[in-house]
Amino acid sequence: MITIFGIPGPLLFGQLLLGLINGAFYAMLSLGLAVIFGMLNIINFAHGALFMMGAFASWMLLNYVGIGYFPALILAPLLVGIFGIILEKTIISRLYKLDHLYGLLLTFGLALVIEGLFRNAYGSSGMPYRIPNILQGATNLGFMYMPNYRGWVVVAALVVCLATWAIIEKTSLGATLRAATENAPLVQAFGVDVPRLITLTYGGGVALAAFAGVLAAPIYSVNPNMGTNFINTVFAVVVIGGMGSIMGSIITGFGLGVVEGLTKVFYPQASATVVFVVMVIVLLVRPRGLFGKAA
């Protein structure tokens, strides 16, 4: 058996893969937060709750309507995205003229309401979601056995993250979006419907969170607290990366997942806190974040 730094290879690679999976969720969630923050200037505290809604949407589609995993991967983000658009239109859009902190407080309240309602309806224990047949089993990669579903999560997350990056950085819609982030009144003067752009951005960011939720459903049990468990770490990820760059969010997310996985191998006691420790170091050395713009 191969050993690396005295650690058996399969253990090391296994934790590395787990780290990559966590990193995939960090990347997708912090990406959504960054996109929303860029356009709306609010930190979406409800992001974790919407992630959880994505997982629940896929569970409900399967158990109430009989729609399987792959259609749910499209449908659940769509449904939750529409929910997000309604939220933006009816509630969040009232706050743009106020201090940023009110947006944070409102979405925090929103998260409490959503999670409380789900906890009332489904309890806190969580419900299993079966891995689809085609992704069951494991593949021998030579140096380790990789569960197929976990490999799929990493690939799917990477594709979605890069697609989001490409849309924002390489298309004309993305160019308009970036321009509106810099100077909304000017873009509006060119005849672009900026309020609609804002609404769609929020819907898009929310859909991204819901997509992550569907991917997460078979790995973690579907339960109302799954979002909050993630989101606190994601905020640390956002502070570390800074919200200035899309690619920066993706790299930071995956990178921190890997760091967390490695910590689990070499010093398990610190695995829950290592992301926060990294955040402390970044704050000391480079307060604006690794990819953040100067204030």
Added chain:
Amino acid sequence: MFGFSRAQAIAFLAMVVLIAVCPFVLYPVFLMRVLCAALFACAFNLMIGYVGLLSFGHAAFFGMGSYVAAWTMKTWHVDASIAIIFGGLTGAALGLVLGYLAIRRSGIYFAMITLALAQMVYFFCLEAPFTGGEDGIQQVPRGHLFGFIDLSNDMTMYWVVAAVFIGGFLLVHRIIHSPFGQVLKGIRENEPRATSLGYRTDDYKLIAFVLSCMISGVAGGTKALVFGIATLTDVHYSTSGEVVLTTLLGGLGTVFGPAMGALVVTSMENYLAQFGAWVTVTQGAIFMICVLAFRRGIIGELGAFLKISL
């Protein structure tokens, strides 16, 4: 001497009278919970109301104060006053470290950083041996105050808690109305201008943060003595959210808002406790209503209606 306006002095007297009369009408243990929550909210209000920084991690200071007071009380059998002082010092020391890191950013980032740092404290408390993990520290004796006042009686304990609250309340008020407090308000309104006038704004923010954390620690320590228990709930981020809610509902930056908010929020929790997760839903709904329609809070709206500053 505390910079009360006429209306505020009358309101303060009314509050003291209420604190004195209520235990004869209502259950003292419930009132002690309100007073601890009110002191915690006053400490939090010092940051959000007068420095303009929203800390989303105040549970760390409240909870660590609670743990340390409970631990010293149970292991060393010290005087109750020593345990509470230890709680306050713990809050201040932790506030100095975390505040030093957090004030490097402001606005939304400050909120996220304090949240993340508090989460780190939570994980520490989950693992550290002295906190008792999931069980917490239980059956903490109330002990004696100054060596001769037995606190096992609820009414005696109540007067001590009331004294701690009024002391903390006056301290916060004194801080706000000192020249130091004026500088804080200046920083809140226009930080670059305060800097250009020669104030080291970061130092001011840090001192205010440490003071706020110290009072939070005192509130946590007092709470641990009252209920004889310190648990993970005290350091959990939901406690941080609760103090934000309390202050927002009462009125950000008002003198009496935090106390009013604590009364309403604690009563609501008491009443809704039997309905499980509806507490969370109600809290969330109050957050949203406050932000959308009611940003000045109860006391702020009352003050605006009466055209006085409360």
